Amino acid sequence: MSAASPGGTSRFLPRTLGARVLLILATGLLLAHALSFALLFYERAVATRSMMLTNLEQDIPLSVALLERLRPQERTEWLPRLERRTYRYLLRSARPGSPLSTERSRQVAGLIDEALQHRYGLRPRAVSTSPERYEVELTLADGQPLTIEVTPSLLPIARWLPWMLVAQIVLLLACAGLAVRLATRPLARLAEAAEQLDPARAGEPLPQHGSAEVAKAARALNALQQRVSAHVAERTQILAAISHDLQTPMTRMRLRLEAMAESPTRARLLDDIDHMSQLVREGVNFARSANVATGPAVRLDLASFLDSIVGDYEDMGKPVRRIDGDSAAVTTHPQVLRRVVQNLVDNALAYAGSAEVASRIDEGGVCIDVLDRGPGIPEDQREAVLQPFRRLEPSRGRSSGGTGLGLAIAQQLTQALAGRLQLSNREGGGLRVTVVLSETPAPTR
Amino acid sequence: MTSHADHILVVDDDREIRQMVGDYLGKNGLRVSLAADGREMRAMLDTSDIDLIVLDVMMPGEDGLTLCRNLRAGRHRAVPVIMLTARDDATDRIIGLEMGADDYVIKPFSSRELLARITAVIRRARMLPPNLQVSEAARLIGFGQWKLDTTARHLLDESGTAYPLSGAEFRLLRVFVDHPQRVLSRDQLLNLTQGRDAELFDRSIDLLVSRLRQRLGDGAREQTYIKTVRSEGYVFSQPVVLIGDDA
Numbered sequence: 273m274s275a276a277s278p279g280g281t282s283r284f285l286p287r288t289l290g291a292r293v294l295l296i297l298a299t300g301l302l303l304a305h306a307l308s309f310a311l312l313f314y315e316r317a318v319a320t321r322s323m324m325l326t327n328l329e330q331d332i333p334l335s336v337a338l339l340e341r342l343r344p345q346e347r348t349e350w351l352p353r354l355e356r357r358t359y360r361y362l363l364r365s366a367r368p369g370s371p372l373s374t375e376r377s378r379q380v381a382g383l384i385d386e387a388l389q390h391r392y393g394l395r396p397r398a399v400s401t402s403p404e405r406y407e408v409e410l411t412l413a414d415g416q417p418l419t420i421e422v423t424p425s426l427l428p429i430a431r432w433l434p435w436m437l438v439a440q441i442v443l444l445l446a447c448a449g450l451a452v453r454l455a456t457r458p459l460a461r462l463a464e465a466a467e468q469l470d471p472a473r474a475g476e477p478l479p480q481h482g483s484a485e486v487a488k489a490a491r492a493l494n495a496l497q498q499r500v501s502a503h504v505a506e507r508t509q510i511l512a513a514i515s516h517d518l519q520t521p522m523t524r525m526r527l528r529l530e531a532m533a534e535s536p537t538r539a540r541l542l543d544d545i546d547h548m549s550q551l552v553r554e555g556v557n558f559a560r561s562a563n564v565a566t567g568p569a570v571r572l573d574l575a576s577f578l579d580s581i582v583g584d585y586e587d588m589g590k591p592v593r594r595i596d597g598d599s600a601a602v603t604t605h606p607q608v609l610r611r612v613v614q615n616l617v618d619n620a621l622a623y624a625g626s627a628e629v630a631s632r633i634d635e636g637g638v639c640i641d642v643l644d645r646g647p648g649i650p651e652d653q654r655e656a657v658l659q660p661f662r663r664l665e666p667s668r669g670r671s672s673g674g675t676g677l678g679l680a681i682a683q684q685l686t687q688a689l690a691g692r693l694q695l696s697n698r699e700g701g702g703l704r705v706t707v708v709l710s711e712t713p714a715p716t717r
Numbered sequence: 718m719t720s721h722a723d724h725i726l727v728v729d730d731d732r733e734i735r736q737m738v739g740d741y742l743g744k745n746g747l748r749v750s751l752a753a754d755g756r757e758m759r760a761m762l763d764t765s766d767i768d769l770i771v772l773d774v775m776m777p778g779e780d781g782l783t784l785c786r787n788l789r790a791g792r793h794r795a796v797p798v799i800m801l802t803a804r805d806d807a808t809d810r811i812i813g814l815e816m817g818a819d820d821y822v823i824k825p826f827s828s829r830e831l832l833a834r835i836t837a838v839i840r841r842a843r844m845l846p847p848n849l850q851v852s853e854a855a856r857l858i859g860f861g862q863w864k865l866d867t868t869a870r871h872l873l874d875e876s877g878t879a880y881p882l883s884g885a886e887f888r889l890l891r892v893f894v895d896h897p898q899r900v901l902s903r904d905q906l907l908n909l910t911q912g913r914d915a916e917l918f919d920r921s922i923d924l925l926v927s928r929l930r931q932r933l934g935d936g937a938r939e940q941t942y943i944k945t946v947r948s949e950g951y952v953f954s955q956p957v958v959l960i961g962d963d964a
């Protein structure tokens with residue numbers, strides 16, 4: 273027993289809303305059902321007893337009077353006709369037994385005595401406790417003993433009744449289950465849909481049908497989605513506009529500097545302009561990566577695709593190597609995927625000086641690995657480097673020329689392709705960045 | 718070897734950029750004219766002999782892409798164009814090249830880079846024998862069992878699967894399919910294939926041809942697509958069909 277359960281709710285409650293509601297409904301239904309059956313049985317017992325007592329009251333004096341009138345040899349024939357459900361007459365002495373123990377049996381004996389107007393000396397005794405049975409012996413006028421054997425019992429229950437009860441409970445539980453499902457399913461669907469919402473693109477709005485509450489929630493979510501994507505679009509536009517407007521003054525600055533006589537200051541200023549323009553460019557790329565214009569997806573031969581990228585780097589004299597691996601045809605957006613791989617290779621070149629590109633197919637899907645032998649990224653900082661404008665200082669500092677956006681852009685673009693980016697340490701040192709493309713291609717529209 | 722008196726027309730709406738670029742190019746032995754917009758550009762083209770146009774993409778009114786497309790449809794369609802683009806974005810580059818630009822420079826550019834591009838493009842244009850016309854901008858070019866998508870720069874096999882090409886491979890293949898059944902010397906290929914960033918050397922053409930053969934599934938022995946002509950160069954031996962824009 274360490275800490276309280278999370279969320280403050282009881283540990284005994286199940287976790288899902290549906291299960292909770294079902295539990296409450298089922299408990300309530302079962303209790304109510306049990307209660308009404310108890311009531312029914314109680315009523316029935318009371319009714320049976322009062323019926324029996326009434327019968328006794330009217331029936332016994334008549335039967336006893338009849339037996340008195342009959343000749344002793346005729347009495348045996350009549351006995352079956354006088355027999356009732358809970359008692360019968362026997363022409364013998366009572367069997368040995370104990371004195372009456374229960375309140376009810378004493379009441380019945382008293383009632384019989386009263387009905388017979390106390391004219392007979394009654395000798396009641398209990399002969400059996402289960403089933404409860406007692407005998408009341410009296411002596412007829414001619415000296416023959418007569419025993420009234422009483423076996424109090426409820427009216428027997430029909431055999432189908434318990435089954436009926438079970439059927440009823442099952443029916444009720446099924447209805448409750450259905451109702452809960454009906455109530456919670458849209459909620460689950462809504463949550464699922466909300467998870468799929470991508471603020472960067474307009475995407476498909478949630479269906480706004482179903483019960484009034486669900487439709488309302490879907491409408492609200494759609495409106496939220498629209499506001500968010502409008503916001504994102506605006507952000508992108510601002511970034512694009514800023515960069516657009518910066519190009520001209522930066523070009524002017526550059527040309528002007530280049531016209532100046534060579535000096536260390538001029539060289540440093542040119543470096544600064546280079547860095548500025550890189551930042552501006554990356555900023556725009558990042559803003560746009562959240563909202564890539566994809567166009568139709570293409571079935572792509574992965575090996576040729578990676579070969580072509582590595583070929584471009586080789587032709588530029590960059591130390592990028594292709595490692596043979598599995599090939600596959602993937603349906604994707606080559607322009608976007610190319611930018612992802614290029615960003616990862618550029619990142620590796622910036623921080624490690626060289627890069628290797630490989631592909632493989634495993635259970636997670638089609639994977640592209642970009643590997644380097646650089647310093648790697650400590651585990652606790654892997655999340656951080658995927659955030660925009662985040663650099664690991666000091667080893668991944670500005671001196672290495674990065675803007676801090678390469679991995680963030682790659683991450684966003686990969687997500688736009690419905691893929692994942694994984695960072696891991698390479699065996700033997702260095703970083704491994706894996707682009708996991710889901711086997712099922714990204715939706716075309 | 719600087720070409721003497723090559724006449725460059727710089728079209729940019731920004732006066733200062735226009736002038737500074739003009740000054741630099743002038744200092745480097747080129748003849749330079751300046752134009753602030755499409756109207757001035759057309760006037761210049763009509764009155765003087767222009768060897769190359771440096772064209773800014775972002776201009777108020779008629780933008781560079783529109784001007785370039787109109788230029789390619791008109792009388793001066795043969796004049797090479799270098800675009801000044803703002804964004805390092807594959808889509809923009811492709812659109813620029815689709816509209817008929819020969820090369821592009823990303824702003825903010827260095828004047829030295831621009832000069833290098835200008836020299837390369839002019840040299841390339843000179844390199845083409847006059848009877849070799851650049852194929853019209855068809856999006857798909859078919860040959861053998863392949864189709865070349867000139868926009869996306871990949872090969873398509875019969876099932877429609879794309880096999881991307883590296884920049885150099887694409888340029889080389891483009892030169893071949895633009896000049897089928899014609900022997901091209903290593904020198905010609907080298908110059909026509911010269912890319913933006915790559916410096917190719919004489920021997921690397923052979924390497925590049927073997928890489929391209931590999932892409933095409935063409936063996937050095939079969940030579941179904943690219944045949945080696947001893948001591949002369951290479952020839953693209955398959956008939957080429959322009960498929961057009963239907964894809």
